Amino acid sequence: MKVRTRFAPSPTGYLHLGGARTALFCWLFARKHKGEFVLRVEDTDRERSTDESVQAILDGMQWLGLDYDEGPFFQTERYDRYNEVIDQLIESGHAYRCYCSKERLDEMREQAIAEKRKPRYDGTCRERTDAEAGVDPVIRFKTPLDGKVVIDDLVKGTIEIDNAELDDLVIRRSDGNPTYNLTVVVDDADMEISHVIRGDDHINNTPRQIHIFNAMGVATPAFAHLPMILGDDGKRMSKRHGAVSVMQYESDGILPHAMLNYLARLGWSHGDQEIFTMQELLGLFEIEDCQRSGSVFDKTKLLWVNQQHMATLSDDELGAALSDVMASKSIPTENGPAISKVAAVLKDRAQSFAEMADQAGIFYQDAVELDEKAAKKQLRPVALPVLESVHTKLGSTDQWQAESLKSVLEDIAQEMDIGFGKIGQPLRVAITGSGASPDIGDTLELIGKARSLARIASAIEVVKARADAG
Ligand code: GLU
Numbered sequence: 001m002k003v004r005t006r007f008a009p010s011p012t013g014y015l016h017l018g019g020a021r022t023a024l025f026c027w028l029f030a031r032k033h034k035g036e037f038v039l040r041v042e043d044t045d046r047e048r049s050t051d052e053s054v055q056a057i058l059d060g061m062q063w064l065g066l067d068y069d070e071g072p073f074f075q076t077e078r079y080d081r082y083n084e085v086i087d088q089l090i091e092s093g094h095a096y097r098c099y100c101s102k103e104r105l106d107e108m109r110e111q112a113i114a115e116k117r118k119p120r121y122d123g124t125c126r127e128r129t130d131a132e133a134g135v136d137p138v139i140r141f142k143t144p145l146d147g148k149v150v151i152d153d154l155v156k157g158t159i160e161i162d163n164a165e166l167d168d169l170v171i172r173r174s175d176g177n178p179t180y181n182l183t184v185v186v187d188d189a190d191m192e193i194s195h196v197i198r199g200d201d202h203i204n205n206t207p208r209q210i211h212i213f214n215a216m217g218v219a220t221p222a223f224a225h226l227p228m229i230l231g232d233d234g235k236r237m238s239k240r241h242g243a244v245s246v247m248q249y250e251s252d253g254i255l256p257h258a259m260l261n262y263l264a265r266l267g268w269s270h271g272d273q274e275i276f277t278m279q280e281l282l283g284l285f286e287i288e289d290c291q292r293s294g295s296v297f298d299k300t301k302l303l304w305v306n307q308q309h310m311a312t313l314s315d316d317e318l319g320a321a322l323s324d325v326m327a328s329k330s331i332p333t334e335n336g337p338a339i340s341k342v343a344a345v346l347k348d349r350a351q352s353f354a355e356m357a358d359q360a361g362i363f364y365q366d367a368v369e370l371d372e373k374a375a376k377k378q379l380r381p382v383a384l385p386v387l388e389s390v391h392t393k394l395g396s397t398d399q400w401q402a403e404s405l406k407s408v409l410e411d412i413a414q415e416m417d418i419g420f421g422k423i424g425q426p427l428r429v430a431i432t433g434s435g436a437s438p439d440i441g442d443t444l445e446l447i448g449k450a451r452s453l454a455r456i457a458s459a460i461e462v463v464k465a466r467a468d469a470g
Pocket of ligand 1: 010042184198199
């Protein structure tokens with residue numbers, strides 16, 4: 001049997017973490033088993049489905065590199081086929097027209113609730129053969145009255161549901177629209193899906209879908225239901241927890257591979273290994289190793305995973321990624337050092353390219369803004385002779401390279417008989433605006449001579465003004 005999986009998002013919003021993880025597991029499973037991965041857009045909810053969402057899902061998958069072999073298929077283009085199956089199900093006695101009015105159904109539901117019973121359709125029209133004039137019927141699926149459904153879920157284990165628990169679900173509304181459980185089964189059957197891998201919020205639908213497969217005379221696929229991704233309060237991840245589009249992580253400067261690595265670990269594990277290359281994931285992924293209960297989204301860990309992946313990139317790759325994020329943040333990079341050099345000195349200091357971009361701005365701006373606290377601490381009158389001497393000595397240096405710049409500073413420290421920090425810190429604040437930066441020699445080299453001198457000169461003015469003010 002050929003392995004075929006599908007990702008079947010409803011385009012009613014962006015591609016969020018849960019969806020991306022489902023897509024990843026479907027993709028990994030298909031690739032690992034040399035099978036095929038299908039993308040199916042479940043756009044039957046015409047009011048809530050939008051073209052923008054479709055695009056957002058496609059963009060998200062492309063960013064993550066989750067390529068599909070077939071699709072995207074759109075359910076709204078397959079209504080004829082759904083109706084054909086529905087007609088066949090009526091024909092074969094697996095489905096029937098139900099003329100019960102909304103009022104009657106509401107009454108039935110209220111009564112059940114009042115009697116603390118599970119509301120369910122009472123089967124009034126199950127054996128009815130006459131039509132009711134002037135009423136557009138819904139079509140209901142004839143669920144077996146006894147027996148049970150057994151699901152051997154690849155993640156959750158064996159699940160048994162008594163058929164008596166299930167009622168005769170509507171498979172076509174009175175307006176002619178087929179419903180979710182019907183369209184999914186027709187598609188999974190027609191698309192020859194061998195493994196349905198999806199969120200466990202669909203687990204209640206599975207027995208119903210199995211009945212429809214049986215009624216169609218099609219073998220049921222295997223099922224794997226993935227536990228939900230939870231927020232830090234243990235509740236299902238939602239916008240409130242910062243559940244954003246996966247594309248937001250692109251703008252935040254997370255690497256797609258880091259995102260995939262992190263998503264894989266949300267619900268799957270291989271011993272205590274945290275960092276995986278794509279090759280490793282493809283080699284090691286087993287659906288049976290997915291955990292049964294939910295896993296908590298942890299942004300701090302995502303950033304850590306990202307940093308581990310950043311560390312494996314070459315300076316040129318780092319530079320390219322940094323440059324993209326700088327561009328998206330409208331931070332100009334034309335006027336300054338090669339971006340790969342900047343990325344190289346910042347790589348141990350940033351967990352994402354967004355963070356790196358924030359730190360990289362000082363290498364491309366003409367002037368820097370002084371951090372108030374850092375300036376107060378370092379740009380004091382005692383720093384005046386230090387900064388003046390640094391300005392003079394650096395001004396007469398032609399060797400603008402980290403090592404020689406550092407030895408100029410060391411000479412000054414020796415000459416003035418002060419510790420290196422007494423020079424390094426005020427200088428750092430002067431040229432970067434803040435108390436933290438990479439190695440001072442590297443920082444000076446990358447900022448360049450003219451800009452460094454101008455920044456030291458204006459820091460000197462700040463110190464002087466402060467001295468004057470007493
Ligand atoms: N369209 C459904 C959803 O987005 C998924 C259906 C399925 O995977 O069976 O939740």
